[in-house]
């Protein structure tokens with residue numbers, strides 16, 4: 237988890253600095269809106285179920301805990317590793333790039349602080365790159 241220092245010197249979480257529940261909901265909704273509406277993300281969209289509502293809730297819940305906010309998602313998904321949850325999916329370098337590109341756009345368009353967004357994008361690129369390499373190793 238990334239921990240930030242506030243101006244008063246006390247530590248705060250990325251979840252608090254980016255604006256809490258409403259901000260996470262805003263950028264996660266923007267991410268799935270882009271996935272649904274932009275043809276350049278159609279391969280990524282095609283991997284998901286027709287109804288994205290459960291994913292909107294699950295990704296927002298995961299990222300809330302990951303960013304240092306309430307950990308309800310982790311309490312409801314004890315032992316679930318987000319990397320392993322993707323191990324059986326046919327993720328390619330291209331769908332991995334679509335995911336990180338759509339998320340970077342969603343963060344920018346939701347006015348998330350640029351420094352924090354850059355650190356989040358960095359972490360997402362590492363995770364998404366690992367997911368596509370896991371799939372490539374499995375399928376070779």
Ligand code: HEM
Pocket residue numbers: 280283284285291294295298318321322325327331332333335336360363364365367368
């Ligand atoms: C590498 C690119 C990625 C692709 C192609 C991808 C694709 C998917 C797909 C197809 C699902 C299942 C959707 C469904 O059942 O309809 C899913 C679920 C999920 N993904 Fe990803 N994903 C990627 C990266 C990530 C990353 C980087 C994260 C975390 C930051 C993440 C977090 C999640 C979560 C939390 C779920 C829901 C798990 C659940 O509730 O069962 N994904 N993803």
